[in-house]
Amino acid sequence: MKKFLAVVKHEYKKIVLKWSFLLVTLLFPVLSAAFAVVPALLFSIKSEPTRIALVDETKRIAPRIRENLALEKTPSEEKQPTAEELVKNSTATSPDEQMKRAAEQFGATFNVVEYDAAAKSLDQIKRELTGKIIGKELDAYLIVPSDYEAENAKFEFFSRKAGDYVANSQLERAINGAVRSQRLADANISEDRLKDLSRNVDFTKTAISEKGDEKNTEGVFIASFVISMMLYITLMIYGQQIMSAVVEEKETRIAEILFSSAKPFELMMGKLVGVGLAGLTQLAIWITSALLLVGVGLANLSAAGVNISVPDITPLTVVYFFIFFLLGFFIYATIYALIGSMVTTVQEGGQFALLPIMFLVAGFIISTNIVRDPNSSLAFWASIAPFLAPITMPVRILAETPPFWQIALSILLNGATIGFLVWLAARVYRVGMLMYGKRATIPEVFKWIRQK
Amino acid sequence: MNEQQVTLRVEDVTKRYGGFTAVEDLSFNVRAGKVFGFLGPNGAGKTTTIRMIVGITAPDEGRIELFGQRISPETQDKIGYLPEERGLYKKMKIFEQLRYFAALKGVSQKLADERIDFWLERMNLSDWKKKKTTDLSKGMSQKIQFISTVLHDPDLLILDEPFSGLDPVNVEFMIEAVAELKAQHKTIIFSTHLMETAERLCDDIILINKSRKVIGGSLREVKQSFGKNLIALRSEGGGAVLEDRSLIAKITEHADEREIELAANADAQILLKKLIDNGATISKFEQVEPSLNDIFIEKVKGI
Structure with missing residues (x-):
């Protein structure tokens, strides 16, 4: 446990104390603002x-x-x-x-x-x-x-x-x-x-939710776009960060020293949790600043006599959002860790990394559909499906909170997926990290998984 | 060998990878406070054995005990392991990575910082504390790697080919450091295929080849078991004795001495007695020990 915490601390500091972390943290709000304003500016020419x-x-x-x-x-x-x-x-x-x-x-x-x-x-x-x-x-x-x-x-x-x-x-x-x-x-x-x-x-357009509340559709649209974008970007960035960290330890043979100091499972989980906490830190900064900005902006607007209703973001919504971020993080980070321990260079890993990226893109695209019709069967299946749910469910919750059993089912299914992936990745990791020189073939990986 | 003095005990250990047997029925003991040479050609099973000792893999058969304990996460903390193929984090500052490696061995940050300063000073690398690995020369990063293996003050040090790629000055530096650790009564396992260094540093050795033990024991025992039938002789007279085929298998003439290979079952003492009895004047009569290198080559080729 002590060693696990040492790994967590190490991985967390390694990311958070870097300039690039600060840069991305500051840049994202600026970029999303730009995405929102630039099309309008173009029309103004x-x-x-x-x-x-x-x-x-x-x-x-x-x-x-x-x-x-x-x-x-x-x-x-x-x-x-x-x-x-x-x-x-x-x-x-x-x-x-x-x-x-x-x-x-x-x-x-x-x-x-x-x-x-x-x-x-x-x-x-x-x-x-x-x-x-x-x-x-x-x-x-x-x-x-x-x-x-x-x-x-x-x-x-x-x-x-x-x-x-x-x-x-x-x-x-x-x-x-x-x-x-x-x-x-x-x-x-x-x-x-x-x-x-x-x-x-x-x-004036006003959507009516199943509970009979009135909702402002424009606010929901932009909020869910920002949120799915946020999830997509963080899951991808942190997943790839995990992969390159794993590859570095393998490439430099540091793995040999690490494995002689702690259990491979501790090392892998420590890495996932440390990087996950760094991601959580970044999201917390973004969400707090977004809520603050929206709050201040609204106050100014209503002072100026303009009334815009925003989607009602309850504390529970924020909690759900963090839960699904963590589910998504562990799903994708584990896949990336698995890929990292199979390959010998980051470039090689990049080819395999297309698979998780495809899932992320699919989740992102489907969520634009979910905003339009949060009660369709596509929305239902996509928001409980493993791999997709971490992006689609928060969007669906924002657009039209589904019954609790659906959220619970989604959490359960994705939690189970994580359990399976971690088991799989741990078995590949402990062998793959000590295999130098060449990329593992799929039959080899299956052999590693069965190895006791 | 006294029981209490054994640091590491390897008993009938076998390790297989699929159909390939990497280590077969290997047994040896490492005495406390001694330098133990783990010798063998590449691919003999040295690294596999070391990985089992440091707890990276587990043996399929047999048992390994360190200080009387089966290999476990606790025993890992008592070992300092410097792998043959090793590296450092490229973009991390030296003291940060040393801290991390120490933390993984359970050393508190305060204690780690003290030891980092001590060892950097000792290795003349204090100025590099806040530099990154990419700024270091190869020799410097090898010294840093050495420091990372001793930061938790391990009782057993395993150095796998520690001198490969080092220039002679740094080799001397490392040998001194090893001698210093030995003086502190640390046990050192030292894996190499450089027989000259092994001969110079080791108290005990084991030679393995093709997954099996070939020979083992104290350096002296090993050499004697090899050298007892070779004699360097400088003498005058006693010619008849030298013709005796029941005593001598072969004589090689050198400039001022002869190299005598004794016949099977012949005793050097009897040869000496007979020479004196025959009135030979002997200025040199020495049982020659073969060098480790000779033993290595003969044993590895002979099997």
């Missing part, structure tokens, strides 16, 4: 205004389109978006919605170019305007059909930048709005009444 010519024989639709386009671009012209809005913007529940919002906020702008189409044939108009586009005097033009009310009326849009979906969807909305207004006007409805009728509804 305004594209050049689109110079558009509106051709409208009837002269009834074009003015309305122009008016609608002018309305749409006001937000971005009136004020620059603040940082808070940027962050808020990136919390949209789906990428699609995120895009729409960005479009609203930083919308493409249109400059309507005057063009006199009087007494020209349609072909002539098209030829002239296309010529202007080629001559870079114009970016796009729209031809409003004279029979705009007919069912098969076609609005033709020609553009140099037909791929600019932000501009296109904006234009489409403007056109639809314009035609709708005109149809209503044709039906003798006054302009005031019209405005009243076409006012947008106020659409």
